[in-house]
Amino acid sequence: MMDFENEGKLSxxxxxxxxxxxxxxxFDCLHGDIPSTKDLFKNVPTERYKVIIPVLVxxxxxxxxxxxxxxxxxxxxxxxxxxxxxxxxxxxxCATYSVFSVASLTGIFVPRAELLVDFMxxxxxxxxxxxxxxxxxxxxxxEHNLLNTLSKEPVRVNRMxxxxxxxxxxxxxxxx
Numbered sequence: 001m002m003d004f005e006n007e008g009k010l011s012x013x014x015x016x017x018x019x020x021x022x023x024x025x026x027f028d029c030l031h032g033d034i035p036s037t038k039d040l041f042k043n044v045p046t047e048r049y050k051v052i053i054p055v056l057v058x059x060x061x062x063x064x065x066x067x068x069x070x071x072x073x074x075x076x077x078x079x080x081x082x083x084x085x086x087x088x089x090x091x092x093x094c095a096t097y098s099v100f101s102v103a104s105l106t107g108i109f110v111p112r113a114e115l116l117v118d119f120m121x122x123x124x125x126x127x128x129x130x131x132x133x134x135x136x137x138x139x140x141x142x143e144h145n146l147l148n149t150l151s152k153e154p155v156r157v158n159r160m161x162x163x164x165x166x167x168x169x170x171x172x173x174x175x176x
Contacts, residue, residue: 034112059108070098082108086138089131096128150174 100128107114
C-alpha cells in the first residue's frame with residue numbers, strides 16, 4: 001500500500017518508470033496527486049538527461065518556430081486584408097497552430113496544468129471552426145449563396161484517410 005505522507009513523491013526504478021517511494025506500486029496519477037515538474041525531473045536518472053534535455057529543447061524550438069510563422073502570417077494578413085471582420089477571422093485561424101503548440105509545450109513542462117491547457121486548446125479550436133464557417137459564408141456572399149453553391153454538387157465523404165478504409169461511403173447532398 002501507499003505511504004500517505006509520501007504520496008506525492010516519486011522515485012525512479014531501473015526501467016525509468018514512475019513508482020511510489022517504496023518502489024512496489026506504479027504511481028497512480030488518476031487517484032493520487034498529479035506529479036509536479038519538480039517531481040518528474042528530480043527522479044530521472046542522470047544518464048537519461050542526455051536524451052530528455054535535447055528532446056525538450058527541440059520541442060521548445062519547434063514551438064518557437066510556430067510562433068515565428070504566426071507573427072509572419074499576422075503581419076502579412078494585417079497589411080494585405082482590408083476587410084476588418086475577414087482579417088480577424090483569418091488571424092484566429094492562423095493562430096490555431098501556435099495555440100496548440102504552446103498548449104502542448106505547457107502540458108509537457110507543467111503536468112498539473114495539462115488538463116486545463118488541453119481544455120483551453122479544444123475550446124479555441126471550436127471557436128476557430130466557428131470563425132471558419134463565418135469566413136466561408138462571407139466568401140460566398142451570404143448563407144443563401146453558400147447553400148445554393150454547395151448544394152449543386154454532391155460532397156464526397158470518403159476523403160483521406162477514410163478513402164482507404166471506407167471506399168463505399170455515399171456522397172451527400174448539402175442542404176439547410
